[in-house]
Amino acid sequence: MRRVTILGATGSIGQNTLDLIARAPDDFQVVALTGGRNIAQLAADARRHRAELAVTAHPDLLEDLRGALAGSDVAVAAGADALIEAAQRPADWTMSAIVGVAGLAPGLAALEQGGTLALANKESLVTAGPLMLATAARYNARILPVDSEHSAIFQALIGEDRAAVERVIITASGGAFRDRPVADLAHVGVEEASTHPNWDMGQRITIDSASMFNKALEVIEAKEFFALDPSQIEVLVHPQSTVHALVGFNDGALMAHVGPPDMRHAIGFALNWPDRRHLPVARLDLASVGRLDFSVPDPARYPALALAWQVMAAGGHAGAIFNAAKERALDHFIAGRIGFVDMSALVAQALDHGLCDAPKSDITLESVRRCDHLTRQQMDRLIAA
Ligand code: NDP
Numbered sequence: 001m002r003r004v005t006i007l008g009a010t011g012s013i014g015q016n017t018l019d020l021i022a023r024a025p026d027d028f029q030v031v032a033l034t035g036g037r038n039i040a041q042l043a044a045d046a047r048r049h050r051a052e053l054a055v056t057a058h059p060d061l062l063e064d065l066r067g068a069l070a071g072s073d074v075a076v077a078a079g080a081d082a083l084i085e086a087a088q089r090p091a092d093w094t095m096s097a098i099v100g101v102a103g104l105a106p107g108l109a110a111l112e113q114g115g116t117l118a119l120a121n122k123e124s125l126v127t128a129g130p131l132m133l134a135t136a137a138r139y140n141a142r143i144l145p146v147d148s149e150h151s152a153i154f155q156a157l158i159g160e161d162r163a164a165v166e167r168v169i170i171t172a173s174g175g176a177f178r179d180r181p182v183a184d185l186a187h188v189g190v191e192e193a194s195t196h197p198n199w200d201m202g203q204r205i206t207i208d209s210a211s212m213f214n215k216a217l218e219v220i221e222a223k224e225f226f227a228l229d230p231s232q233i234e235v236l237v238h239p240q241s242t243v244h245a246l247v248g249f250n251d252g253a254l255m256a257h258v259g260p261p262d263m264r265h266a267i268g269f270a271l272n273w274p275d276r277r278h279l280p281v282a283r284l285d286l287a288s289v290g291r292l293d294f295s296v297p298d299p300a301r302y303p304a305l306a307l308a309w310q311v312m313a314a315g316g317h318a319g320a321i322f323n324a325a326k327e328r329a330l331d332h333f334i335a336g337r338i339g340f341v342d343m344s345a346l347v348a349q350a351l352d353h354g355l356c357d358a359p360k361s362d363i364t365l366e367s368v369r370r371c372d373h374l375t376r377q378q379m380d381r382l383i384a385a
Contacts, residue, residue, distance in 0.1 A: 129224030152257030
């Protein structure tokens with residue numbers, strides 16, 4: 001029986017994780033579930049899975065959570081410290097699926113237990129990669145990737161000599177505006193940016209797919225996770241979203257991971273690792289897929305993508321600046337204050353200002369939080385100007 005905790009249980013990744021756990025109730029015991037504002041979902045899942053503890057990030061919702069779990073054995077708590085306590089409860093496996101930089105501190109706390117951290121929260125590696133990896137090494141913990149591209153790379157590397165890796169190719173669907181004339185992008189709206197051609201995800205990550213900010217985060221995440229040189233990472237547009245990533249070796253071989261666009265594959269792989277077990281995902285019928293297309297992303301269509309290489313070259317807190325600037329630009333786009341193409345231009349400006357740089361060894365939870373805060377303030381000033 002594996003003891004599991006899910007940070008961000010009420011979100012898309014959290015719900016998919018619980019779906020898989022519900023299918024194998026004899027294999028998993030739920031320790032703690034955390035959520036944000038969706039108290040009804042959090043309480044329902046905590047009851048259903050007989051969790052020991054349910055935590056909301058928002059102290060003002062504690063009484064609602066207590067009321068929703070009245071008569072159950074589930075302990076309740078709220079706030080940032082309670083999220084850390086949830087992550088510190090003894091567990092063998094923890095899913096890090098809080099969205100944004102808010103996921104960093106609970107993820108670090110979970111690593112300090114020395115168990116396995118299934119990492120969906122890409123912001124952790126983007127903003128604080130060296131800190132995450134050093135914490136995992138110090139406490140003898142293991143990080144398993146959950147982003148589908150990184151899970152694909154991880155799987156393609158099993159049994160391989162890491163020194164023989166020449167390159168990694170991450171695929172991108174191209175998002176909502178893959179076929180739209182570039183000149184039209186200045187006028188596209190929030191609703192159309194929120195429609196993904198292949199994956200069913202939340203609004204923010206879907207818009208980030210259309211701009212390729214999401215792919216830029218994944219490139220940085222891959223560099224950190226697999227200790228790659230930035231020159232070893234390539235991105236190809238692959239509209240079918242069937243090949244999630246490829247690893248190229250020094251003998252010319254390319255190992256591809258092929259699967260349906262269903263996050264339960266990558267989540268289930270991490271949940272069952274090191275075993276492979278049956279997963280309820282569709283089996284690909286390659287004959288009906290018919291063809292697989294690949295092309296180089298157009299830099300004029302996806303200017304956010306090149307910023308990933310700028311961030312990797314700068315190091316230090318550039319990842320934290322990039323993530324915070326992108327988050328804030330997205331807030332303003334969704335609120336209708338800036339246009340779609342303004343997002344990458346403003347994030348590039350924030351990176352050029354480089355407000356909070358420091359050598360790698362100085363990256364701490366506090367320095368990342370401070371950098372995040374300063375950058376969001378700066379973005380608001382840039383947008384107001
Ligand atoms: P969602 O927005 O669907 O869910 C986010 C979760 O975090 C919810 O449980 C939410 O609670 C909680 N939450 C929100 N804000 C806070 C906060 N300030 N403090 C604590 N908890 C908070 O996100 P996803 O599940 O889509 O994504 C989670 C992470 O996984 C992200 O980093 C994303 O980039 C990554 N990812 C997602 C993929 C996907 O397919 N969705 C694919 C690969 C990676 P509530 O809803 O109750 O308010």
